[in-house]
Amino acid sequence: MEVTDIGNKEEGKIWHRKPTPGKRPRPLTVVRTAQQAKTVRFLHVAFDTTGDSFLAGDHHGNIYVFDISRNRFRLVQKTGQACTSLAFSLRRTTEFLVALADYTIKCFDKDTKQLVSWMRGHEGAVSSISVHSSGRYAITTSSDTAQLWDLDTFQRKRKLNIRQSVGIQRVFFLPLSNTILSCFSDDSIFAWESDTLFCKYQLPVPDCGPRIFYKAFAVTRDGKSLAAGGRSNLMHLWCLDTKQLLRVIQMPTQVRTVRQLEFLPDSFDGGASQTLGVLSQDGVMRFIHIHTCKLLFHVGSHDESITTVAVSPNGRHIVAIMDNGSVNIYSVQSLTQELNKVTSKNVMNRVHTKSYHMS
Template identity: 25%
Template structure:
C-alpha cells in the first residue's frame, strides 16, 4: 500500500514507544511525541516524460491546500518520477505492519488538493494511492477548494485577482470567473444547499452563482472599513462579514437585509479602527470568521490575539479570550474541529491553539510545529499542515496532535507540601491562571444544570434590581448587564438577596471574571454562598452573631494584645470582622491579591478559611491598628487597600489555621464543604428569618406600586 508515493511522500510513523523507521525522522520534524501519519515532501519533484528525464524542479513551496471526502470520479495516469534521485526508495517496505491501520483506513476516504508557488495544482487521492498534476497555471494562489457541487472540479483564488475552476478528470481549465475583485481573493465559503460561493478579498466580497458562473452581489468595503472575512452560516440563511472598523454584520442571504450588527466598539466602549498590522501578513488561507456546524456559535479572531465567541441564538457574547500564550501575535486562521465545540487557531508565528468554545478554556498549545497554514478534514479526524518552509505538508490525527492536557488537580495543590499546605502566591503560575482553576471546579464540582439555570435567566429583571443602573452607573455595558442578570437570578433563587445592600460588592469580582459566562458565574456564586456564607443571615438584619463570636474567641487566642485593644476602644467584631467578610474582601485587596486569596479559599474547601484570613490580616497590620483609637478612623482603614506582602498574609493564614485548637475551630458551627449535585435541582436557600424578609419584601413592593401610581397621575 502507498508504494506509488515513494518518491513524493516520506512516511513517518511512531507507534507507542517504538523508534521510527526513518532515520531522519527527528531531524526532519524537529518535534517529539507528536504522531505524524504522512509527510508529503514537494522539494525534490523530478518530472519524467516517457521515461526520459525532462526537468528537475527544486524548492517548490505549497501555497494552499484543501481536503474533501470521497473518491474522485475520474483519475488519469499518475505522474512518474526519477527513482535514481531519491534515497530510501523502499522506505515503505516492512513498515506496513507498524502503520496505525485504523487511521490509515480513515485517511483513505479523503482526497487532498494543493497548489504551489509556481501555480502547479496537484491532487492526492489516498483511496487509489495516486497523485496527479492537474494544471500548470503559472500563477500562485491564496486559496484552493474542491467544488462541493461538482466533486470533479477544483476552484482556485489566484494572486492576479482571478478565480478559476479546473476539471480534475480532463486536467483542463473549466471556467474563469469574471474579475470583479479589486484585490487578491484569500478565502472561500460555500452555501450548504445552493451552488453559491463567497470569495473574500481585502477590498470586496463577491457572491457567485456557480451553476451559471455569474456574479450575484458585490460587497465593497469603504475607507477605514475594509473587509476582513465573509462566510455563509451553516444553515445558509445568513451571510456574515467582519470589517476593520470593528463591526460584524449579518445579512439574510436571500433578501440581503441586515439582521444583526455586532459592534466591537460598543463592547470596548471606545472607538475602534483595527490596525492593519493586526491583519495576517500572509493572506494565504486566511480565515478569521467561523461558525459552528450546529449554527449556534460564531467565532471571530480579527483583533490581534483576541478571540471572540458569540452565542448566535441568544445574540450574546459568550467569551472574549485574550490568547496571551501567543505573545500578541495576530491570528491568521480559525477552524472548527468537526462537530465538536472546539476550534483550532493559527497565529502569524505559526503556533496552533486548541480552544474549547463551550467553556472558553485552553485545550492544547502546539508551538513545536511552525506552520504557515492548515486545514481539517470534514469530520475533524485529520489535520493537514503546511510547514513554514512550505515544502512539506504534514498529516496528523487531530486527537493525537492535541494531546489533551489534564486540568489542575486540586488535591495535588493541597497536598503538595506539608509545610506550605499548598499555598498559592501572587505571581505564581497557579494564580495567574485563576480562570483554569475555576474551570476545573466547574468541571468536577459544579452541577452544570442548564435546564434550571435557564428557568431563572429567562425571567424578567427582578423588581429589586430595576434601579441598579442608577445606583451603580458602570461604564462597561457588558459588566452592567451581567451584574443585573446575576443579581436578579439570586433574588429569584432566595428572597433574602432582595434586601441585602452589600450584595453588589459581594458578587462584583466574580461577575467581572465571568462577565461573558453568567452560567458558570451563577453556579460558582451558589457554591460560594452555600459553603462560605453559612449562618450569615440567620439573624438578619443583624450580622451573623455565632460566626462573629467564634471570630472574637479566635482573635483572643492568637493575639491577646490586639483583642484587648479592640475591647478598650469598643471596636467590636462587627467592625473588624463583618465589615471585611461581607464583601469577600473586595475593598481591601487588589485584583491579583483577591484572585490569589480565592485560589487558596477554593482549593482548601474549608468554609472557615475566610475567618482565618481575617485574623491573619489583622495580625499582619497590627502595628498600624494599635495606633487607631477611633471607630471612624478604623472603618476608613479597613475599607481601603493597605500596602502589604500578600504572600506573607497567606502563609500566616495557614499558620493560624494549623495552630487553632479543636475547640475553637468553626467546624463546631459550620457544615463541611458541600458540592452541588448535578443530578438534582439547585438547593433551597432559606436560612433567614422568613417573617422579616417577607415583611420587607411586601413593604418594598407596596412602595414601588405607590411610586408607579404617583408617576402615572403626574
C-alpha cells in the same frame, strides 16, 4: 516525521509505507523540490466535503489532489501562476475553484483536467472563497469587494462594495443557511440575506474591554457560534442565535496576534463544535476547549512554524502549510491521544475566560 518529496512526479504514493488498515496514518511532511534542489513552496490547501481528499497549490501554479484514504497524490492542473485561494467543496464533486494572482477565478475538473469556467470581476487578489453548503454558490473576497457567484451558470449574482476606510476582513456563508456574514477591521459584523443582500442584523460592537481588531473568524458546523480574534491574545465567542457575546477567551501570553481560527468537528457533537484551533503569530496552532478553556494539544513550534491550516470536515485530519513551504498532514486521533500523557494539572489555567453580557 516521515517526508515525501513529490518532485516533478505527476502522481504517486503519499506514504511510502502504506498505513496499516484500521490504524491512524503517521504524521507526514510533503515537500516539492525542482531543478537544482530548489524547494517549490506550497501556498494554499483546501479539503473536499468528505474530508478524505485535499487540494494543495504551489508557487509555480501547480495544483495537486492528495487522497488520504487511497494514499495517492496526483497533479491535476498547471495554472502557470501562483494561487491566492482554493475551494474544493462544490456540488459537482470533481470540480474545484482556484483564485489566481491575476485576480481571476477559474473552475477546473480534477478528473478531465479541463477548464470549466473563468470568472473575472475583482480588481485585487482574492483572499478567500466561501462555498455555500449546497455547493451551488460561492463568495469570493478581495480587499475592496465581495462577489456572489452562481456555480451552475458561473454568473455573478451580487456584488458587495466596501468603503476603503473600513477594510474588509472576511465574507462567508454561515453553514446550513442562506445567511452571509461580513466582518470588517473596525470589529463590525453584519449578517445579510444571500438572495437579496438585505441586512438581517449587526452584532453589537463590544463597548467593554480592549479592541481586538478582528482578523480571523470561525463558525461551528451548526452555524450557531462564532469565534473572532485579531491583534490581541483575547478572542470573542458569539452566540448568533441571541446576537450576544458569550465570553472573552484569553490565550497564553506568548500569543499576541490571532492569524487563523478553525473549529475541529466531532461526529458526536451535532455540529456544535467544542474544540477551537487558534493559530497565532508564533506559528503554533493551539487547540482549546471553548467551554472549559483547557489547552488540549498543539501543532507547530518555534522551529517549525505554521502559516495556514485546513481542517477536514470529518474532523479526522489537519493539514498545515509550514513556514518553509512544505505541507504537514496530521491525524487528529494521533494528536488527541497525546492528551493521555498530559495531566489536567498541566493544562488548567493556561487559557482564561471572562463572561461579558452586552447591554
